[in-house]
Amino acid sequence: xxxxxxxxxxxxxxxxxxxxxxxxxxxxxxxxxxxxxxxxxxxxxxxxxxxxxxxxxxxxxxxxxxxxxxxxxxxxxxxxxxxxxxxxxxxxxxxxxxxxxxxxxxxxxxxxxxxxxxxxxxxxxxxxxxxxxxxxxxxxxxxxxxxxxxxxxxxxxxxxxxxxxxxxxxxxxxxxxxxxxxxxxxxxxxxxxxxxxxxxxxxxxxxx
Numbered sequence: 001x002x003x004x005x006x007x008x009x010x011x012x013x014x015x016x017x018x019x020x021x022x023x024x025x026x027x028x029x030x031x032x033x034x035x036x037x038x039x040x041x042x043x044x045x046x047x048x049x050x051x052x053x054x055x056x057x058x059x060x061x062x063x064x065x066x067x068x069x070x071x072x073x074x075x076x077x078x079x080x081x082x083x084x085x086x087x088x089x090x091x092x093x094x095x096x097x098x099x100x101x102x103x104x105x106x107x108x109x110x111x112x113x114x115x116x117x118x119x120x121x122x123x124x125x126x127x128x129x130x131x132x133x134x135x136x137x138x139x140x141x142x143x144x145x146x147x148x149x150x151x152x153x154x155x156x157x158x159x160x161x162x163x164x165x166x167x168x169x170x171x172x173x174x175x176x177x178x179x180x181x182x183x184x185x186x187x188x189x190x191x192x193x194x195x196x197x198x199x200x201x202x203x204x205x206x207x208x
Contacts, residue, residue, distance in 0.1 A: 034061030035123040036115040036196050041175030042108035052171030056156045058126045075099040076155035078140045088149045091140030093133040111172050113179045115196050116186040129159045157181050
């Protein structure tokens, strides 16, 4: 994890610079009892699979209404962060600040999609996936060939009742596959609340 606030602040400026263009506004006077999701991705130049990652965060509007940014995060890595293409290993779900610190230290290209408003039931699905990942019952596998194992794209994307087929995609392309798969759950036609975007993209990495 980054040890100083300066690194986080510097990296957040870079994140904001690569935020994917938002659709039209859907600002609302109240955030209470609402829920939001952001899909993230990073990659290196050339997008080698071992140096790419897809992850997502969800937020409670009740927290945001109070000025509190508290992302619940799905960011599934090998426990030692050493991605191996072959084999299965113990996994670990990292926080958003930890994940962005990894991206910063590796000078990755970071992109975001959202925030999209989602229903409570889908927010609860994400929390259930986080609980599963943190239970120790799931391993990490880059190819996800063995039962009881997932890669980062499946961990973040395969949380609906519909089959998820990201095919051979990783990095930003893998994150876009997640967005496409989850899009039926986005409210208001997938429009973005810009006030929420400013809050979660600028402050999110400082949350613990």
